[in-house]
Amino acid sequence: MAKPAVVVDHVSILFNLNSEKIDNIKEYFIKFITRKLHYTEFWALKDISFTVEKGERIGILGFNGAGKSTLLKTVAGVLKPTKGSVSVSGVIAPLLELGAGFDMNYSGKENIFLYGATMGYSRKFIESKYDEIVEFSELGDFINVPLKNYSSGMRARLGFAIATAVEPDVLILDEVLSVGDAKFRKKSEEKVRSMFDKGVTVLFVSHSTDQVRRLCNKAIILKKGEIIASGDAMEVCAKYDELVNKK
Amino acid sequence: MNESNSAAKKIPLKNYVKNAYKYRYLIQEIVRKNIKLQYRNSFLGMFWTFLQPLFTMIVLVLMFSNVFGSSSSGVVCYPIYVLCGRLIYECFSQSTKRAMRSIRNSASIIKKVYVPKYVYPLSNVLANFVTFLISLTVLVVVFAFFYIFQREAYPDLVLSWKFPLIIVPILLLFLLSFGCGMILSVLNVFFKDIEYIYEVFCMLLFYITPVFYKVSNLNLGGKAWFGYILKLNPLYWIVDLFRSCVLVNGFDWNWKGFAYVLAFSVGSILVGCYFFYKKQDKFILHI
Incomplete structure (x- = not known):
């Protein structure tokens, strides 16, 4: 076992x-x-x-x-x-309340890298997952908008997409x-x-x-x-x- | 039971070193974030890193060389003298203030995800140092201006091989800021009052650090002891060493001062790290 x-x-x-x-x-x-x-x-x-x-x-x-x-x-x-x-x-990926590691003044794209780093992943690794994350989160053009303008559903979607994309x-x-x-x-x-x-x-x-x-x-x-x-x-x-x- | 008990309480120190390597990306990202967000939404953006020290230098020079009289006598080039002092002081006060607030500001992450907590004070000090290094270009520009266009007015101003040595006081400044930042960040978690007290302390520090005056010009009268007290301030020596590299005529490299600041900085780091290590598991209950 x-x-x-x-x-x-x-x-x-x-x-x-x-x-x-x-x-x-x-x-x-x-x-x-x-x-x-x-x-x-x-x-x-x-x-x-x-x-x-x-x-x-x-x-x-x-x-x-x-x-x-x-x-x-x-x-x-x-x-x-x-x-x-x-x-x-x-590797453990905590999804306790999605988006805890986000910065509200940062755009969705920048937050992907920040959140990835909070979980201990390199920028390069997140880059390889980037398209998958954006596609799954269904954010489209919103990915370049600061997070403070997101709806709570959008934030949750982004958080979920990142935490599951890294295959913990x-x-x-x-x-x-x-x-x-x-x-x-x-x-x-x-x-x-x-x-x-x-x-x-x-x-x-x-x-x-x-x-x-x-x-x-x-x-x-x-x-x-x-x-x-x-x-x-x-x-x-x-x-x-x-x-x-x-x- | 007892064994697992003690194991649960403390993570061995060597794991922290391993962690620091794993979380280097996080440090990078936070540094990047702090620099990017600092000037976002301002029209001039990064230009403020140059403009702010330049403008405060002009204000200080106007006030203290004209309005309040003789602060500038015996100084090789007063504008550069003031600029050096103000750059060092501002870097220290900003780094420590940001490190102090870093744990509280990251409360939402610390409560949810495991990250080594020292990452926050460290990366805030680092981010501030990156902007500080960029702002040093203003020193180069101002120096070049006086050296080229004001040659007659300031004959003692010379360009020396010592200039690159400013890296030494800058490194000392980094160690000192990091050590003090660690101590302050722990204190601020348990007592929020520290933020207000430190604000006043920084004002005091601005006046006891010779930013716009020269200690030998002070009219101390019978109170010579006051001069000694001023020299206990580690920033006094960092500013002094920094100026001895930029304004070579009028300042000598002081080895005693160097040793004092080095000991003070390393001491502050040891105290800060020990304090932080001891208290970090309690952070979550207070933020």
């Missing part, structure tokens, strides 16, 4: 809710002197463990605030786990397949599907069990930072629908 693509090993994440708010010296000193620097501890993830083999597509379900995005951020390497460890083998080993999709119009949604689902054949590993966050059923073969449900169900996508989705209906 090849090395698993993603191993999440007993990961817990702690947020100090208070420490996120103090960002000026005055407040800090006042609180420090009056000894009001106590923090409310909040465990966003509690002892999460799972393994994703190469080529597996895992759906992550859960209500708002269950820790789905925190989990993806941890896998992407943005957040350091407080306890435990995460290891990923291969692990793709992280955070509710991104719900952007754009119906036509583009269909097209992007097809694109992701075609990447399955090349053996890409997918971590997919969605609220739609239909999408998870269509795209994933495994799934987990998160609730308040804990895994409450995992296994075959069909079964887990059925369970999730049950949870939703109970509410």
Whole structure:
């Protein structure tokens, strides 16, 4: 068996809710002197463990605030786990909220290179993918217009086109397949599907069990930072629908 | 459990070197972006890199050689003297200010994609240095103007083989800006007040760095200690070394000053990198 693509090993994440708010010296000193620097501890993830083999597509379900995005951020390497460890083998393309690496004053074309570099690709490599990206994003002449004049759908299309064109080993999709119009949604689902054949590993966050059923073969449900169900996508989705209906 | 625990907390330092190589494209792209966007939508575009130092030099010369009197006595060529000081000071203050804001300005990326975070202060300082190097042409132009057309008025102005040596103070300036920029960028993540405090500090720095005056011309009276304090400022020595290459008559290359600035710059980089390395995992909780 090849090395698993993603191993999440007993990961817990702690947020100090208070420490996120103090960002000026005055407040800090006042609180420090009056000894009001106590923090409310909040465990966003509690002892999460799972393994994703190469080529597996895992759906992550859960209500708002269950820790789905925190989990993806941890896998992407943005957040350091407080306890435990995460290891990923291969190139990882995070699609957490498309277009995070874009600059609004830059044109679409320039942003393609900037975003590519943010993911660690050379200008030359992106140049070889450039036509494919422009064609897939359907931007046409808009590619030379500054991004601030784009519609949100156009931005999402561009981001999606870049992140999938570079053929990553692990793709992280955070509710991104719900952007754009119906036509583009269909097209992007097809694109992701075609990447399955090349053996890409997918971590997919969605609220739609239909999408998870269509795209994933495994799934987990998160609730308040804990895994409450995992296994075959069909079964887990059925369970999730049950949870939703109970509410 | 314990093993994986410690492994999760710190990435070994050697990985950073490997990362720097992998992310060299990102550094390139950010440098390119900053330069391209700086003057976009202005009519004169890149010309402002020349015009801005030229105009501020003219303003300073008008004010301090006429209105406020005798700042210029004993200086080989006052306009060039002012221009050197102002170029160095402006480069330092702009580089550090931009590095300071770089982490906060890139919050949206840092929150979503893993990138080594030092890339942002580093590439902002680099971008500023590229524009600084371009703006040095204004020094060449002004020098040529006085050397060719104003020969009689400034007989002490000579073109020397030392001119290319300005690269040494420029490198020192880069090290110093990068070190201070790293420290400021960390501080700014945790305390946004630093931005305002630093603005005032830069104003102070402008006056304690001999941009438009000469320390030996100052009427210090009994307060000779004040002169020593001025010389603690590393920018004082960078400006001094820079001028000793451009205005060879009147300035000597000061090895002690050189050693002091070198130690100060390397020290600031060590402190900055250590500080940054220690705190970078917490950035995401504060931006």
